Amino acid sequence: MDLQLKGKSVIVTAASKGLGRAVAAEFAREGAHVLISSRDEAALNATVEDIKKETGNEHVGYTVCDMKRAEDIKVMVDHAASANGSVDVLVNNAGGPSAGKFMDMSDDDWYQAFELNLLSFIRTSREVIPHMKKQGGGRIVNLASSSIKQSLDNLVLSNTMRPGIVGLAKSIAREHGQDNILVNTVGPGTIETDRIVDLNQKRADAQGVPVEKVAEEAVKQIPMNRLGEPAEFAKAIVFLASGANTYITGQSLIVDGGQVKAL
Numbered sequence: 313m314d315l316q317l318k319g320k321s322v323i324v325t326a327a328s329k330g331l332g333r334a335v336a337a338e339f340a341r342e343g344a345h346v347l348i349s350s351r352d353e354a355a356l357n358a359t360v361e362d363i364k365k366e367t368g369n370e371h372v373g374y375t376v377c378d379m380k381r382a383e384d385i386k387v388m389v390d391h392a393a394s395a396n397g398s399v400d401v402l403v404n405n406a407g408g409p410s411a412g413k414f415m416d417m418s419d420d421d422w423y424q425a426f427e428l429n430l431l432s433f434i435r436t437s438r439e440v441i442p443h444m445k446k447q448g449g450g451r452i453v454n455l456a457s458s459s460i461k462q463s464l465d466n467l468v469l470s471n472t473m474r475p476g477i478v479g480l481a482k483s484i485a486r487e488h489g490q491d492n493i494l495v496n497t498v499g500p501g502t503i504e505t506d507r508i509v510d511l512n513q514k515r516a517d518a519q520g521v522p523v524e525k526v527a528e529e530a531v532k533q534i535p536m537n538r539l540g541e542p543a544e545f546a547k548a549i550v551f552l553a554s555g556a557n558t559y560i561t562g563q564s565l566i567v568d569g570g571q572v573k574a575l
Contacts, residue, residue, distance in 0.1 A: 313556050314555075314556065315342050315550065315551065315554035315555060315556050316554060316555025316556060317339060317342040317343060317344045317401075317550070317553075317554050317555065318342065318343035318344070319343065319344070319345060320344045320345065320400040320401060320555075321344070321345050321347075321392055321393070321395075321396035321397060321398050321399050321400045321401070322336075322339045322344045322345065322346045322347070322400065322401040322402075322403070322553070323346075323347050323348075323349070323388065323389065323392050323399060323401065323402050323403065323436075323440070324336040324339065324346060324347070324348050324349075324403040324405065325348075325349050325350075325377065325379060325388075325403065325404060325405045325406065325432075325436065326349065326350055326379065326405040326406050326407060327348035327349065327350060327359070327403075327405065328348065328350035328352055328355040328356050328358075328359045328374075329350075329355065329359070329506065330505045330506055330507060330542065331405065331455060331500060331503060331505060331542055331545055331546070332348070332350075332403075332405040332455070333348075333359055333363075333542070334542030334543055334545065334546040335403055335405070335455075335545075335546045335549045335550065336348045336359075336363060336372070337363045337366060337367060337543075337546070338543065338546040338547060338549070338550045339401075339550055339553075340363050340364075340366075340367040340369040340371075340372050341367045341369070342550065342554075343369060344369075344371070344401070345371040345372075345395070345396040346363070346369075346371065346372045346373070347372075347373050347374065347375060347388070347391065347392045347395065347396070348360065348372070348373075348374045349374060349375050349376065349377035349379075349388050350374075350376070350377070351376065351377070351378050352376075353374075353376050356374040356376065357374065359374070360372050360373060360374050371396075373395060375387065375388045375391045375392075379406050379428055379432035379436075380424075380427045380428055380431075380432065382435050385432070385435045385436050385439060386439055388436075389436070389439040389440055389443070393443055398443050398444075398446070398447050399440045399443040399444065399450065400444070400447070400450050400451070401450065401451045401452075401453075401553045402436055402437065402440045402450070402451070402452045402453075403452075403453050403454075403455065403549060403553060404432070404433040404436055404437070404452065404453070404454045404455060404477075405455040406428050406429055406432050406433070406455075407428065407507075408429075408457070408470060408507050409421075409424070409425035409428065409429050409467075409469035409470050409473060410424075410425070410469060411466050411467055411511060411514050412466060412467075412468065412469070413466055413468060414468045417468060417469065421469065422469070425469040425470075425472070425473050426473060429469070429470075429473040429474065429477075430473045430476045430477060430480070433454055433477055433480060434480060437452055437480070437484060437495075440452070441484075441488060441491075441493065444488075444491065444493050445488070445491045445493070448491075448492060449491065449492030449493060449494075450492075450493050450494075451493070451494050451495075451552065451553040451554070451557070452481070452484065452493065452494070452495040452496075453495075453496050453497070453498060453549050453552050453553045454477050454480075454481055454495075454496070454497040454498070455497075455498060455499075455500070455549070456474045456477050456478070456497050456498065456499040456564075457470050457474045457499045457500065458499045458500065458501045458566050458568055458571070458572050459471045459474045459475070459499070460474045460475055460477070460478050460497060460499045460564050460566070461499065461564070461566050461572050461574045462572045462573065462574040466514075466515070466518075474499070477497055478497050478564045481495045481496060481497045481562060481564070482495075482562045485561040485562030486562060489561060489562075494552075494557060494558075494560065494561035495561055495562060496552045496560060496561060496562070496563050496564070496565065497563070497564040497565070498545075498548055498549055498552065498564070498565045498566075498567060499564065499565070499566045499567070499568075500540065500545050500566075500567055500568065501534070501540060501566060501567060501568020501569060501571045501572065502530055502531075502533075502534060502539050502540065502568065502569075502571060503539060503540040503541070503542055503544075503545050503567075504539040504540065504541060504542065505542060508530075508539070512526045512527050512530065513526075533571055534568070534569045534570065534571045535569060535570035535571065536569035536570060538569070540567065540568065540569055544567065545567045548565065548567050552565075
């Protein structure tokens with residue numbers, strides 16, 4: 313299958329590590345011109361060099377961007393459009409919100425989660441859509457969480473903000489389908505990343521048990537009996553963002569090895 317990504321201009325946010333990095337590397341393997349972002353310039357520089365070595369693609373760059381700052385987002389999109397001619401693909405990603413229960417969360421916690429995990433996606437989408445309309449189309453893929461399908465215990469912020477991303481994507485997909493802008497949302501299940509390690513440690517601390525026990529129990533909940541690999545998740549993102557996807561839009565997908573029980 314020809315994914316038609318060679319030479320395409322791709323932005324992947326929050327991509328210095330974890331799932332964002334895996335997604336950026338997969339685009340680079342397909343020959344895209346990839347711009348990654350995060351707040352940590354040293355990490356970005358190291359990641360860019362690593363991806364270039366891994367993929368043989370020299371068209372990988374970065375820009376420092378705090379996803380809570382509208383001005384940073386505008387600079388990032390302008391950079392991509394200037395360096396690569398336009399913006400063909402936007403992959404929205406941001407760090408996960410803090411774990412905790414409803415009564416644990418202050419107003420500041422809610423504002424922080426809104427800014428990082430919903431408002432940032434709104435801002436990036438608003439910046440790229442004019443570029444995509446001008447060139448006759450584009451793709452936006454939002455990275456979310458399995459909480460878009462089934463609520464997760466002790467993650468009230470994620471359970472609230474992530475479904476908002478789905479509503480946002482559906483609205484943009486309907487409003488801009490005529491512009492050939494396809495918008496979808498993908499949620500990871502238990503993928504082997506630093507985020508999962510951190511959440512397992514928090515659960516272990518709360519339960520007063522070894523983190524290894526929490527990790528083992530988590531795997532037992534997955535029908536495929538293993539954690540997902542970041543590259544497996546990345547492939548789903550890349551397909552939805554590619555020219556091979558011509559009619560899937562406004563949808564939400566979970567990549568979780570069958571873990572989520574909701575229909």
